[in-house]
Amino acid sequence: MPLAYWCVLVAAILPLVIVVFAKAGGDGDNHHPRDSVERLPPASRRAYAAHLNAYENFPFFAAAVIIAKTQGAPLVTLNALAAIYIVLRIAHAALYIGDYATPRSVVFAIAWLVNIAIFVLPVFR
Numbered sequence: 001m002p003l004a005y006w007c008v009l010v011a012a013i014l015p016l017v018i019v020v021f022a023k024a025g026g027d028g029d030n031h032h033p034r035d036s037v038e039r040l041p042p043a044s045r046r047a048y049a050a051h052l053n054a055y056e057n058f059p060f061f062a063a064a065v066i067i068a069k070t071q072g073a074p075l076v077t078l079n080a081l082a083a084i085y086i087v088l089r090i091a092h093a094a095l096y097i098g099d100y101a102t103p104r105s106v107v108f109a110i111a112w113l114v115n116i117a118i119f120v121l122p123v124f125r
Helices: 003-023 033-039 042-070 075-098 101-124
Strands: none
Touching: 003 042, 003 075, 033 042, 042 075, 042 101, 075 101
16 A cells, blocks of 8 residues: 555544644533633644644545546655655644744645645646
């Protein structure tokens, strides 16, 4: 199985890892877990936002990887771009939690461009 597919798995799990940080030490109500987000400390609220952002970006990444692979993209390049995307998404979450808004936006944009590169990769085979 290509590394790029393992990266899809990592991208699917990443939001769950991020939300663990967001909810750690909180006084949330598990019956209504989203109701307590406003009461979280600022870093935890940003972690929750990073968690949602990771979910929002997952479908495009997963689709791009699957489309690229099934359409004959060069596997070495696909694997490299998928790994770069994962590193960028982890950096994005860390920058989000750390409240580094401008670097976070730059990393987001680069990850978005990498995702587009994955999607169009079969054109250049």
